[in-house]
């Protein structure tokens with residue numbers, strides 16, 4: 001269970017997040033929406049440990065996440081918007097690097113685990129710089145999943161992907177949540193709302209919780 005409690009964050013005089021609070025239960029996919037610059041990535045950075053809040057608490061399975069950074073490396077998978085891969089390393093080199101800190105086997109996962117679902121095999125021996133945007137995204141997700149995190153943070157995974165790749169990734173998110181894991185999904189894509197149990201709208205620093213089936217017209221009215 002993830003519980004985000006009164007998280008606030010400013011950059012100099014700009015207040016980006018103001019007392020943002022919400023919970024995410026095992027099995028839930030929660031959509032994070034809002035206009036460009038509303039703080040979606042900032043919140044995901046804080047959850048992944050790449051940034052810190054000015055105030056507030058985050059409980060993860062009852063533990064204070066901000067005081068237990070080891071939880072962030074083992075229990076939380078973070079897929080940044082811009083696929084931070086090493087250009088001259090192959091997909092296989094990336095997997096070896098991420099798996100080296102785990103007890104799991106790349107071969108097993110390629111055979112019938114998430115690496116086969118994400119269709120990594122066909123480009124295993126290509127360098128990252130030679131991968132398409134969709135392949136890079138699949139690889140970034142695979143690296144984030146190597147340690148078997150129970151919370152996955154996805155920052156606009158659909159951006160610039162083809163329809164098949166988007167649907168493959170959505171299919172994987174459904175499966176991952178059905179296994180009792182949690183996803184926080186920053187998105188601008190209406191089609192992603194179907195995956196979500198609820199939506200968190202960020203605007204002017206504040207968070208508002210909406211049902212996932214809230215009509216898009218209503219969401220747009222709130223955001224504009």
Ligand SMILES: Nc1ncnc2c1ncn2[C@@H]1O[C@H](COP(=O)(O)OP(=O)(O)OP(=O)(O)O)[C@@H](O)[C@H]1O
Pocket residue numbers: 011016034035036037038039040041042043
């Ligand atoms: N390290 C930083 N230093 C200063 N300002 C920052 C920093 N990171 C983010 N910001 C500012 O915080 C605000 C929120 O940025 P953030 O990237 O979280 O927005 P977002 O909701 O993810 O946007 P988008 O939908 O465009 O991806 C923006 O105004 C941004 O310029």
